[in-house]
Amino acid sequence: xxxxxxxxxxxxxxxxxxxxxxxxxxxxxxxxxxxxxxxxxxxxxxxxxxxxxxxxxxxxxxxxxxxxxxxxxxxxxxxxxxxxxxxxxxxxxxxxxxxxxxxxxxxxxxxxxxxxxxxxxxxxxxxxxxxxxxxxxxxxxxxxxxxxxxxxxxxxxxxxxxxxxxxxxxxxxxxxxxxxxxxxxxxxxxxxxxxxxxxxxxxxxxxxxxxxxxxxxxxxxxxxxxxxxxxxxxxxxxxxxxxxxxxxxxxxxxxxxxxxxxxxxxxxxxxxxxxxxxxxxxxxxxxxxxxxxxxxxxxxxxxxxxxxxxxxxxxxxxxxxxxxxxxxxxxxxxxxxxxxxxxxxxxxxxxxxxxxxxxx
Amino acid sequence: xxxxxxxxxxxxxxxxxxxxxxxxxxxxxxxxxxxxxxxxxxxxxxxxxxxxxxxxxxxxxxxxxxxxxxxxxxxxxxxxxxxxxxxxxxxxxxxxxxxxxxxxxxxxxxxxxxxxxxxxxxxxxxxxxxxxxxxxxxxxxxxxxxxxxxxxxxxxxxxxxxxxxxxxxxxxxxxxxxxxxxxxxxxxxxxxxxxxxxxxxxxxxxxxxxxxxxxxxxxxxxxxxxxxxxxxxxxxxxxxxxxxxxxxxxxxxxx
Ligand SMILES: Cc1ncc(C[n+]2csc(CCOP(=O)(O)OP(=O)(O)O)c2C)c(N)n1
Ligand code: SF4
Ligand SMILES: [Mg+2]
Numbered sequence: 323x324x325x326x327x328x329x330x331x332x333x334x335x336x337x338x339x340x341x342x343x344x345x346x347x348x349x350x351x352x353x354x355x356x357x358x359x360x361x362x363x364x365x366x367x368x369x370x371x372x373x374x375x376x377x378x379x380x381x382x383x384x385x386x387x388x389x390x391x392x393x394x395x396x397x398x399x400x401x402x403x404x405x406x407x408x409x410x411x412x413x414x415x416x417x418x419x420x421x422x423x424x425x426x427x428x429x430x431x432x433x434x435x436x437x438x439x440x441x442x443x444x445x446x447x448x449x450x451x452x453x454x455x456x457x458x459x460x461x462x463x464x465x466x467x468x469x470x471x472x473x474x475x476x477x478x479x480x481x482x483x484x485x486x487x488x489x490x491x492x493x494x495x496x497x498x499x500x501x502x503x504x505x506x507x508x509x510x511x512x513x514x515x516x517x518x519x520x521x522x523x524x525x526x527x528x529x530x531x532x533x534x535x536x537x538x539x540x541x542x543x544x545x546x547x548x549x550x551x552x553x554x555x556x557x558x559x560x561x562x563x564x565x566x567x568x569x570x571x572x573x574x575x576x577x578x579x580x581x582x583x584x585x586x587x588x589x590x591x592x593x594x595x596x597x598x599x600x601x602x603x604x605x606x607x608x609x610x611x612x613x614x615x616x617x618x619x620x621x622x623x624x625x626x627x628x629x630x631x632x633x634x635x636x637x638x639x640x641x642x643x644x645x646x647x648x649x650x651x652x653x654x655x656x657x658x659x660x661x662x663x664x665x666x667x668x669x670x671x672x673x674x675x676x677x678x679x680x681x682x
Numbered sequence: 683x684x685x686x687x688x689x690x691x692x693x694x695x696x697x698x699x700x701x702x703x704x705x706x707x708x709x710x711x712x713x714x715x716x717x718x719x720x721x722x723x724x725x726x727x728x729x730x731x732x733x734x735x736x737x738x739x740x741x742x743x744x745x746x747x748x749x750x751x752x753x754x755x756x757x758x759x760x761x762x763x764x765x766x767x768x769x770x771x772x773x774x775x776x777x778x779x780x781x782x783x784x785x786x787x788x789x790x791x792x793x794x795x796x797x798x799x800x801x802x803x804x805x806x807x808x809x810x811x812x813x814x815x816x817x818x819x820x821x822x823x824x825x826x827x828x829x830x831x832x833x834x835x836x837x838x839x840x841x842x843x844x845x846x847x848x849x850x851x852x853x854x855x856x857x858x859x860x861x862x863x864x865x866x867x868x869x870x871x872x873x874x875x876x877x878x879x880x881x882x883x884x885x886x887x888x889x890x891x892x893x894x895x896x897x898x899x900x901x902x903x904x905x906x907x908x909x910x911x912x913x914x915x916x917x918x919x920x921x922x923x924x925x926x927x928x929x930x931x932x933x934x935x936x937x
Contacts, residue, residue, distance in 0.1 A: 345775055346775055348771065376771075376774065378767070378800075380796060382767075383764070383767040383800065387767050387768070388771070389768050389771075390768030390769060390775075391771035391772070391774075393768065394771075396775045413764070416761045420758075515776070515778075526738050526756035527738075527779075528736045528737065528756055529754065531735065534754075535755055535757070537759070538758040538759065539750065540759065541747060541759060
């Protein structure tokens with residue numbers, strides 16, 4: 323049965339993971355997301371669904387535990403925040419290279435370095451451009467509410483398995499820590515070992531006499547063969563770009579200006595748009611839900627009608643580069659951001675739009 | 683009187699049979715390398731226990747990265763040093779399976795030290811096989827955590843000097859101290875008798891896994907004729923004279 327509850331974004335991740343039938347969570351504590359593992363440990367899902375929850379010795383170990391679990395065809399996940407996600411990049415590259423599905427949640431805090439525990443969106447580049455070594459992409463989902471934190475757990479797993487590729491929920495300390503009403507889906511069954519063996523014949527489940535043995539690997543020393551493999555990955559990424567772009571638009575029908583913003587920034591921008599509209603300035607919002615694949619075509623289509631576009635991010639300007647790439651210089655694209663853990667106010671965003679796009 | 687080879691190839695004359703778990707692929711190892719012998723023993727144990735369909739292997743980064751070409755069991759190839767982390771998840775998510783990790787000294791005792799210690803300390807139910815050849819074979823003979831004092835390697839060309847290069851690490855003695863290990867042994871494959879003992883040790887490690895009482899750890903002190911720049915016979919002799927005094931053979935822990 324679905325259930326309506328009030329909880330933090332981080333807790334919603336934990337609840338949704340159990341309910342969607344995840345097989346394993348492996349993680350290492352870091353603020354502002356430690357509630358994910360804390361809640362899982364309180365809920366003791368190993369007694370109800372059989373889900374494994376393990377506190378690993380590091381994020382390096384966590385992501386490699388995901389590799390091992392995913393290699394067995396299991397739905398495995400981890401969560402962390404920026405410094406921990408940096409440590410996972412090697413593992414994510416290996417998983418992309420071995421075509422393994424998994425779900426990683428990044429509740430972003432301000433960097434670089436140890437930085438701050440306050441919310442930020444400064445891991446955009448790391449998330450959407452690959453992050454580790456080699457030519458690969460992660461599927462990146464950007465929740466803007468506690469409800470989406472919960473919903474994107476299942477969506478993330480589904481996309482990860484559909485494409486045999488790691489998926490990332492790119493959240494931030496604000497969405498992770500704030501409490502909101504959330505509708506939790508009814509409990510689903512975990513896949514049985516037999517179901518896994520049928521659905522994922524590539525998984526290492528123990529070689530029966532009926533099939534050749536399976537190898538999960540990312541190594542290929544023959545360059546020609548490795549180029550062929552890389553092309554296969556690229557075909558997969560083009561398919562994601564074709565089929566999996568998700569976004570939301572508001573107030574765009576009559577808009578003369580467009581704000582592009584995701585996650586927390588999209589919520590702040592929505593409030594800024596009300597302020598601007600009260601002043602008679604017609605502004606619309608495009609909120610990318612998938613950051614990879616990026617809603618390039620929609621930004622092109624909508625952007626062509628605009629007098630100016632503002633990319634609002636809690637970073638010094640990362641997503642703005644992709645907006646500019648989409649617009650190809652046809653319309654003015656500016657960036658506004660607060661960063662280092664500072665959250666901009668709607669007034670600041672409204673002022674920035676007036677100053678940067680309309681002119682003081 | 684001439685004897686035809688066909689006359690000799692009779693069932694009653696066979697003293698050795700290739701394990702059915704070994705594939706027909708030609709191994710890439712250098713002459714005199716211990717890896718191939720240990721692969722063969724692992725294959726034989728898996729065959730004799732009848733657990734080919736129940737065993738999941740984890741390969742390292744090192745010369746044995748392609749072990750998955752030689753043993754016909756399901757394999758996962760890990761990042762350098764991370765095999766015990768993969769093994770942890772595999773064994774927890776498939777407790778009905780035997781999990782075996784196979785790693786070199788650089789993999790297990792340098793870059794992967796944390797994963798090794800913590801997997802053994804948690805007592806993950808898996809067999810860990812550790813090939814200690816005192817050198818980085820795959821990358822061309824650099825110093826390993828286990829390189830002996832005074833031993834030459836390409837990154838300590840005048841011999842390992844503990845003052846500057848640090849000391850050789852006895853990681854097997856460390857994991858033996860951890861509550862999570864149920865069987866810790868150090869073996870070698872330089873003689874027929876030693877090969878038999880190593881096979882027994884690997885078999886015992888797998889049998890121990892039926893108890894689900896923790897990690898079973900088998901070190902094999904090994905030769906790397908290429909990295910050591912010796913012929914196979916000299917390598918074996920050098921290992922006996924130099925490696926065994928520092929890395930003494932025998933069971934370290936059996937509970
Ligand atoms: C992150 C990372 N660092 C370095 C390497 C390069 N590298 C490959 S194998 C290896 C050492 C292998 O030595 P060992 O584990 O002792 O195995 P052996 O080849 O001697 O059996 C190194 C340093 C790598 N593949 N990945
Ligand atoms: S380099 Fe050393 S470890 Fe590698 S195959 Fe040759 S002898 Fe074996
Ligand atoms: Mg070595």
